Amino acid sequence: MTILQQSSKAQDRSLGDWYVQITAGSIKLPRFQRFEAWDRSRVAGFLNTVIQNLPVGVTLLLQVGDAEKFISRYIATAPETGQRVTEHLLDGQQRLTAFWRAMQNNYEGETYYVYLPEFDRKDDDGVDYEDTTVHCQARWPKKDEPGKRYPVWADVPARCLERGLVPIDLLCPGDHGKRVEEWIAQATQELEPADDAPDALAQYRALERQRQALRKSLNDLRERVTHFNLPFLSLPVSTSADVALRVFVNMNTNSKPLTMYDLTVAKVESSAGASLHALQEATEGRHVELTHYGDLSWTLLTTAALMQGKAPNKSGVGSMDMDLLVKDWGRLERALVRTAHFLARQHIYDEQRLPTNPVLAVIAACYAVIPEDGDALGRAEQLLRAYLWSSFFTTRYEGAAATRAFQDHKALTELLSKGQFGAADYVHVPVLNRQNYPLPSRDQLARAGWPKSADRMARAILAVSLYFGAWDFADGLPVSFNSLRTREYHHVFPDALLQEAGIESSLALNCALVTWRTNRHIGRKDPLKYLQDRVEWVDDEHVVRQRLQTHLLDFDALRQATYEADGKPIEGALLETKLRADFSSFLERRARLVELAAGVLADGKQIALAQLLEMADEQAVALAGGKEMP
Template sequence: MQQSSKAQDRPLGVWFQNIQHGYVKLPRFQRYEAWDRHRVASFLDTIIHNLPVGVTLALEVAGEEKFLSRYISTADPASPGTVNQHLLDGQQRLTAFWRSMHNNYEWVTFFVHLPEFDKSLEGNEERDISIRSQNRWTANNGTRRPIWSDEPAKCLDRGLIPIDLLRPEDLSSEVDQWITEATASLEPADDEPEALKKYKAYTAVKDRLKAQISELRERVKHFNLPYLSLPAQTSKDVALQVFINMNTNSKPLSLYDIIVAEVESIAQRSLHDLEQELVESCPKAMRYGDVRNLILATSALLQEKLPNNRGMIEMNKQVLLDNWGTLEVGLERMANLLESQGVVDEARLPTNAVLAVLAAAYEHVPEDGDFVAKAEELLRAYLWSAFFTDRYENSAASRAYADFRALKELLIRRDFTEADWKQVPIFNREEHPLADQDSLISAGWPKNVGIERRGILAVSSYFGANDFADDKRISYGNVRKREYHHIFPDALLAEAEIPSYLALNCALITWKTNRIIGRKDPLEYIKERVDLSNEDAVRTRLKSHLIPYECLSKAHYADLEGEPLASRLRADFDQFLKDRAVLVEAAVLELTRGKQPTLDQIWSQQEPQSDD
């Protein structure tokens, strides 16, 4: 097949007309707008200075379009013509050109800065023509701010000409009207002193302004944006491969982009549209990770493929679409399960390896009936085992795949017992033992990525993690207002050279409670910050974090009467870590069996015994 590799010239004036009449469209697998104001301004600056840019890539269309398509943003023509090209590469440039030529961005207005007319410039300032952008917003009364951006006279005082006056179509009357309004204050009255002289100066300004605008309009109209062309007979697979290879977006193509193209090629369905529908129908699922990764990993498991790049490439794209309803339901039920277990968002999720496994497993769990409780007990046990074993520390995708297949077998069989759980690799406690107290004590700070450290935080969230001040349970709605707080203050421990960034020394509490703590004794600052003197209230709120009150009530360091701070503090802190580890371990043992323990059950089973 002979294909052109020679770039063809096309001025922006022709591009504009082709977009305007609907002759050029975008394949639906193309990304949407991605450029920010700075990228747009940079491209416009290239145009007005007549500098070269890279080529675009188009697929010729003759007859029926090979791909589902859409018009460039805001360019839907009232009476569209026949499509003759699909733009494979160059979307961002031509979208920026089209929208700026209409200045229809909601959040910014673009101008050409003509220094000659800028009254604010000092004598030694830069005098080159350039592109300027102005942020825009809508006030409560509905007016678009700043108001001056829409007032020609005030724009001209700043040396600013709206970029849409350079639009490559007949704008003679529009340009003249803008110039007239912009220079109205310069026009003298007939009875003014030296009216004739002032009038000549006024007309000279108008002429110079019109001349500059006319020159810029010509520059825009004839600016060359060349393109490479694939002939209309090019097959879909070749066009897609060229699209992938030639894409010049600043963000490299992802696997998702490639699969979008494959779905488009095979099924003539837009994965972008389905993705948006999924976001709207499964809002909770979006809390736990990138929607695209969730779609691909879960879809791969639903086809019994590894939830990694290899499996995602191998999976059947038509089956991906056929499974879409199952995918949506599974993702939302996965999110509901995580929420019920106190895991509120991605930042607090110990490992994302569980997400696709849970979502895909729900294909085999009915919406209601007696089996639901049995199945979800199994899935809860799987979830917490992933948080407190080393199962997903390495080779997470292949291990998640093995666990999913074993879970699926049990769920399909339905008559499984707890003894059958051992068929699932993650429940092999010899190969993957649960974290013990020593491991819990040494786990690092949970704000940082790490399965076990975040697992410890998840345990306290499971029991509510009530805020020390407002007593509210942790939730997705309030978690972003909370901070990672040192129970034994960092400043106090640092004074004794004791490491403080440990998961068992952390509690998530609101920022108002977490400020200005200093080196105060733990219980002292807790009472002070929450403005409480009621011991039962303090005890109850600490209890919801599995924080042993007794350890804090004895931790006083203001008056040690000669006793070294380090030795006393180290002993108290070590005891605190041991006592909290006992409580967390007791909870872990229940949770990894799929049970749903209460606070009273944990505290009654394992009441910590602090040393006096």
């Protein structure tokens, strides 16, 4: 039989036979396969298809001869028997993994049941279907009892049966009749009548009829699962590894597409004989900080594409030299580590605070050609600072981001290759051309929204406030990756206060990241009083003033923002007039600080907080005197 004859004719195989193969360890996955990916709705959907005996698509196998063509791994949670492998599963992993794990019912976050409506005796329990259906019950651990999970009833047969639920693992193929009988006995034991009950015999006969009906329902479902047909196509032993990979990619591309990362995994396996999964896992194990900035898999691939002169998009990644990707892995990893350290020095520690994502691959690909020390490193990092902050504060990456990142990277590397260059040369990098990509005005800064959302300008403003340390109001710790885990987005002028006057409160300039020390509802209060009530800060005014300054907040302005008269809150037009004036002044002051800082940083320079405050004071004096500031 030729490869065309064998691979084009689907063959039948029951789930019972698939189960035997998995149990024996004779069927495995090539390591280039993506990992388990289905969520609970997809798992439940497939299981419903099985118990309703509906048709499903075919799987794809590669027959294994004397030696496996690919390094392989077992299906998730299947026994690692070490027995001879006869088949590699090229397509169908998600279905067979869902089937195997459901038959063990070993998912950590959920338990699967079959709902049998005729046995449901409990109303208003959230389990109510018209027909026999697979039900997924969410589970979570009990803190005080390791190994046990909530809800507790989900592990008690009687409580399950009264809801019409039977654990789906009772449908497992094989000789499990004894286990089924034990579960039925446990689930119905409390229904047995007392020996001295007046109608004990009648009750017992009724119970036996119920048990027999349950037994029949389960046996019918077990038969249906065991004999359910999951057909397969098969590539013969003579199929080369290259052809098998090509078939794998084509099948996945034409039906349910793989991600570009999944396709690259297969290409790396085919070309370089290496596992991209293993390379990435090893990198993450050595440098966990790389995982703080989002999906590392895509950043790895787009950085590698730029390093090879390709665009950081699907087309560029797909056209990479996979042998070179593996060969250059150490250089790629080092470049990304240097990028993470560079971002940390700018006080940008995670994806949630990163204004725009394309900068990661561009900076990393630049670091791949930047020396580790010396004057050249200093010049290069000044250029990268200018690039980073210009990307944050301009509209450069609000459209065609991959194309523009490619252009910026090309211009950056051309400058870096010269060795000697200065600020006058920056204009050759598109994002640094202020005529095409100007920095925002104070009015634009004042309109930026809440930085918790993925708003570039809002996050850029927050990034500037974090740049100066953003010491916590309570404990005085500077911002760091760990301290950010406990901080929350705080309205400096309280939301309730501004809403009362009909003023928009959720603006980036009205935001500070601080650690709450209380969950009490504070309500409408003056800004400084609100902070004092939400945060247990020190009583030393000088210390409080310093900490506020690191967030670019003015202690005196907040202290003067009071909205009481004779011990009572002012309201109505009087409140709106005073609050609008105070809030506008607050926004203008903070916008001026952000504008000045952004200008310095986008030039690639570094600036200390004292310098920034001095610049702002000088500018204010000059403006008051009618002088034009540069």
